Amino acid sequence: MQLYNQEIDTKALPFDLEDCRKELGLLKNAVIKCPGVYLLHMCSISGSCLSHDLYVVMENAPISREARAYGKALSAHPDMLLYPVTEEDFSYKIIEFEVTKFYMEHDLPASAGESLHSLALYGSELCPEYFGAFPAPRVTPWGYMTRYKTIQPGVFWIETDQCTTALAISYIMEDDLSEEVSALARLTDFDKEHGIDETMGYLFFEEKNMCLVIFELLRSSPGLKWDKVDEPALMNAVWKGFPEYATSYNLSEQRGSHDILGKVLKHFDPCQELKCSPKDMITLSPDAGLDFFRF
Known part of the structure; x- marks a missing residue:
C-alpha cells in the first residue's frame, strides 16, 4: 500500500x-x-x-x-x-x-x-x-444580520435585526490586531461554546470600537487599497474615542517600535537604528470630520 x-x-x-x-x-x-x-x-x-x-x-x-x-x-x-x-x-x-x-x-x-x-x-x-469570497456572517452576538457592506474581503460593516451596527472580521485576521484591540471582540454563542479556534468564525466589534479595528487592519496591510475608508477621518475618530491609545501609538512610532525590518536588522547589528515615519503617526485633521466610512 x-x-x-x-x-x-x-x-x-x-x-x-x-x-x-x-x-x-x-x-x-x-x-x-x-x-x-x-x-x-x-x-x-x-x-x-x-x-x-x-x-x-x-x-x-x-x-x-x-x-x-x-x-x-x-x-x-x-x-x-x-x-x-x-x-x-x-x-x-x-x-x-x-x-x-x-x-x-x-x-x-x-x-x-x-x-x-x-x-x-x-x-x-x-x-x-x-x-469564493468570504461570506458575510448571518448570525451575530446581536441577532441576525439584516444588511452589510464589504469593507475588505473578510471585513464587514453590518446591521442586525436588533438595530445594532457593528463590524465583523474573519477569524484569520485576529493576528493583525493588538492584544488590546482583540480583547474588545465579541463572539456568537456558538463560537463561545465550541471555541473560536475550532469554529474559525467571526470576531464582532461594537460600533464605538470600529475605528480601532479598522485602523490596525489598515496599518497591517499597507499594500491594500481601503477605498471605503477615509483615513484622516478615521484618525480623528481614534483621537476622539481613544486619546490614550493614540498617544501611546504615536510614542511607539517615535521610538521606532513599528519598524519591523529595523528590528530584524538590529538583531544582527545592535548599532542599527530604528526608524520612525511622521506619515504613520495618528494625526488630527479638523476638516475631515469623524465619519470614516465612505458610504
Missing part, C-alpha cells in the same frame, strides 16, 4: 528535471503527497532562482480541471504542472486543499493542523477566484 505524505527517493520520481536546472534549481528531496502530486525542495545553483519548494502535478493526479488551470506548464514536460510555494503566487494553496480533500475522501490522515475548513478559510483570502 502506498504511503502518502512521505519523503521518497528522488530517483523514484516519474520525471527528470535535469534539463530544467537553470530555471528551477537542483532537486534536493521530494515528498509524495498523493497519486501524481509531489512536493519538491529545489536548491539554488549558480545562475538559477533561489532555493524554494514547488508542487508538481502529473496527468494522473486526482486534481480538478479547475485547479489545474492555475498551474504553470513546462515546455519540456507537457505532462506536468508546477505550483511554486511563494508569497507572490498562492495557487499552491489550491493544491494543498485538493490533496487534503483526497485524504478525507479516502479516510487517510491529513497533515497536522490542516483541515478542509481551515484551508478553505485561508484560501478565501488568498485565492478567492477558486474558493
Whole structure:
C-alpha cells in the first residue's frame, strides 16, 4: 500500500528535471503527497532562482480541471504542472486543499493542523477566484444580520435585526490586531461554546470600537487599497474615542517600535537604528470630520 505524505527517493520520481536546472534549481528531496502530486525542495545553483519548494502535478493526479488551470506548464514536460510555494503566487494553496480533500475522501490522515475548513478559510483570502469570497456572517452576538457592506474581503460593516451596527472580521485576521484591540471582540454563542479556534468564525466589534479595528487592519496591510475608508477621518475618530491609545501609538512610532525590518536588522547589528515615519503617526485633521466610512 502506498504511503502518502512521505519523503521518497528522488530517483523514484516519474520525471527528470535535469534539463530544467537553470530555471528551477537542483532537486534536493521530494515528498509524495498523493497519486501524481509531489512536493519538491529545489536548491539554488549558480545562475538559477533561489532555493524554494514547488508542487508538481502529473496527468494522473486526482486534481480538478479547475485547479489545474492555475498551474504553470513546462515546455519540456507537457505532462506536468508546477505550483511554486511563494508569497507572490498562492495557487499552491489550491493544491494543498485538493490533496487534503483526497485524504478525507479516502479516510487517510491529513497533515497536522490542516483541515478542509481551515484551508478553505485561508484560501478565501488568498485565492478567492477558486474558493469564493468570504461570506458575510448571518448570525451575530446581536441577532441576525439584516444588511452589510464589504469593507475588505473578510471585513464587514453590518446591521442586525436588533438595530445594532457593528463590524465583523474573519477569524484569520485576529493576528493583525493588538492584544488590546482583540480583547474588545465579541463572539456568537456558538463560537463561545465550541471555541473560536475550532469554529474559525467571526470576531464582532461594537460600533464605538470600529475605528480601532479598522485602523490596525489598515496599518497591517499597507499594500491594500481601503477605498471605503477615509483615513484622516478615521484618525480623528481614534483621537476622539481613544486619546490614550493614540498617544501611546504615536510614542511607539517615535521610538521606532513599528519598524519591523529595523528590528530584524538590529538583531544582527545592535548599532542599527530604528526608524520612525511622521506619515504613520495618528494625526488630527479638523476638516475631515469623524465619519470614516465612505458610504
